[in-house]
Amino acid sequence: MPGEFDFIQRYLSDRQVNRKDVHLSLGDDCAIVKAPENVRIALSTDTLVAGTHFLASANPAWVAHKALASNLSDLAAMGATPAWVSLALTLPEMDEAWLAPFCDTFFELANYYHLQLIGGDTTRGPLSMTLTVQGFIPESTALMRSGAKVGDWIFVTGELGDSKAGLDVILDSALRTKPFALELEKRHYISTPRIVVGQALLPHASAAVDISDGLIADLRHILNCSGVGASIDVSQLPYSSELLAYCGDETLATQYALTSGEEYELCFTVPAEQRSTVENALAHTGTKVTCIGQIRPQGVFELHNKGQAVDWQINGYDHFKA
Template identity: 45%
Template structure:
């Protein structure tokens, strides 16, 4: 099977709302009037972002999910994506389920493939996703204010638990491990929540490298600091693990693809109403303060004596 047959068979689909899609030198996108185009790119590298044993259908799903999570953090509606794929071989037994998982999520969000590239090499998946958001309504990292609440969607730390099991540093009952593994391999991009938070949240970021590490991007961009309630943060972890590691996993686990966002304290009802409307759990874990840095405190307000380092590719 040649390169162009591979594209034709597994990745070419008819254009729905985009002007021009797969098969020409460029894709042409036309956002609606009064809209801004949101663009984000992510790469997934075998051995770095995923294990060689991962189910290819789940990998196809996750490859797009991590990009849609970026659009969610902007409050953007998905439009289209491009796919760059480096493959050791044109293996149809791998390609068919990979494409199936990829397009299952794409169809769920009305996000169509409009181009890309394929080459022979180590397994690397690169996706660039495009979305639209009403002019002036995008959620940014730079809007957090002193006194704002800090919220997190869904759960965090579950994927890290699965990774520790794969590494052999932790043992769990099979049903608990499968629960954590599903969160690692099939994250839920909070696209609907991101759109529901437009006009309510003051800042947002997607959680990919660990909650505290990604929240720090908001703090730097906004010129503020944060106080985190350790008990509330520990509740973000959904799977049962030894109590002494719950906070560590919840705050620095990574691979969660949830949203961390801020909103004024007087908008708590609005936040919870928006979350209910899109059937998404949200948890208030702290507040924005004027003093720079992050302080994790216990119920008595005393600092928790631990560090919570997030993932850094070159750290």
């Protein structure tokens, strides 16, 4: 079995072409990087722990994708362009059968987004990983949670709810006989970071957040930071045909779309005068976007179905209450 330095040499070194802004990466005490002029650096750190974010028996390629894609999603929510990543990996043992597919997928996704691994750490212990991603934002702007105004329209990208259904299947093998169960399990791990969407939104959106704890929970981050409320038409929530077949019921599928965590889609708000501009700009990204409601005055939070009030006692995902 390889030791730490053998691991770095075998699995991490020479996997990427050096970015011009990386002056020193793997193999020394620190990385040395240089940011371009007139940009700020966006940073995000996430930890994934076996038993909380994935099963230790999960496909290591899927785990790698989930780990990196979830971090990239944070950059997307700020409108940032990916640049660098560090990886701290804790392993019970140096298992080559696990490491090879994990690293192959990690670098495949990193290379796609021109993201370079510049450092990190390896240690022995319960399986977990911590990633820190860094990206560039123009000096004069950024997408934040605090800019929503009354009258802004609320949008989401993609389709919601698949990740929650996939987690159901992961936690209860008896559900594997339900329609599309295995596909939904895969979708729990495999998301698409909306980097291009975030960049396209920079000049137009008033606020944004990525959906990691469920739409109903993450939208509240925007509302709290912006000092506003919201009205959501649940009939407009986008979900997949596979989720509907799995749930067997439109109401349940809609509730999954509201509460599903680890979706890594974007929720964002757009001033009324920018709505058509944003819809045209995003049409060129190849990403589905759906208007689901509108920002209201602070203190208002309502769910309705085409104007008919909906009284659902539901919440998003909380790691410390799960």
